[in-house]
Amino acid sequence: MNAPLSPGLYIVATPIGNLGDLTPRAASVLSHADVLCVEDSRVTGKLLNHLGVKRSMTNYHDHNADAVRPGLVARMGSESVALVSDAGTPLISDPGYKLVRDARAAGHNVVTVPGACAAIAGLTLAGLPTDRFLFGGFLPVKAKAKADAIAELAHVPATLVFYESGPRLGATLAALLNVLGDRDAAVARELTKAYEECVTGTLTDLAARYTDAPPKGEIVVLVGPPAVREVAIDSDAALREALTRLSVGRAASEVADATGLDRRTLYARALELKGAA
Ligand code: SAM
Secondary structure (H helix, E strand, O other), X not given: OOOOOOOEEEEEOEOOOOHHHOOHHHHHHHHHOOEEEEOOHHHHHHHHHHHOOXXXXXXXXXXXXXXXXXXXXXXXXXXXXXXXXXXXXXXXXXXXXXXXXHHHHOOOOEEEEOOOOHHHHHHXXXXXXXXXXXXXXXXXXXXXXXXXXXXXXXXXXXXXEEEEEHHHHHHHHHHHHXXXXXXXXXXXXXXXXXXXXXXXXXXHHHHHHHOOOOOOOEEEXXXXXXXHHHHHHHXXXXXXXXXXXXXXXXXXXXXXXXXOOOHHHHHHHHHHHHHXX
């Protein structure tokens, strides 16, 4: 892809540690885009050095995004604008969604150049269900806000994925255990780097391991979905009530809408409850 890039916005994923994970297409866009928007020019500068490319860069980060966005969107009408973050996929716990939103609203071409993402890399290693997952980003740091945020996700029938730092890992695992109860989980660390590891176990095991031994490096925490039995017990009262008024299918749908629980699981449980009545 060495032809000049058409005008528009290019969302370019970069490696999360291993420079070999930069795709040829990403390298080409980084080399040829008219405008290169970066979070930190020192970080992206190292990647450009690796490519043997010297480019001027424009900052686009949380502190200046609102001020510089209109100018960038205006340039997309006649120039190619590439957005990269320090590592991984832009917009995933990184700036960019408003730039995409405004580029679309202005009618510009928006192109994705996908690649590494720590959440997805963690999912591929953890051995937890991947048919459904919920990306929770970074949990709040303060204990009460953290517990509240976890409680909101307690009944989601999906693997939960969080970003975390070493020093905060122990407190986060303890909060997950406290609010969710024991579940299968994984701590994926330093993905794609020399000391990549993925430690699996129950939340009890992992909280015990890391509470007094905070690990170094970058971390993804993954927690398996609630047991089907747990979902069923929590929703039984609502289903029983709904079954006094509605068919099995409609009762399952109503409780699914009200709780965010999986409709198929609720339907199966509603059939059981109706059979037992
Ligand atoms: N946009 C990035 C992505 O696509 O993964 C994430 C950016 S977010 C600001 C940075 C967080 O991602 C880190 O604090 C860590 O939780 C996670 N992360 C990034 N690189 C990682 C790696 N190599 N191994 C494990 N986690 C990583």
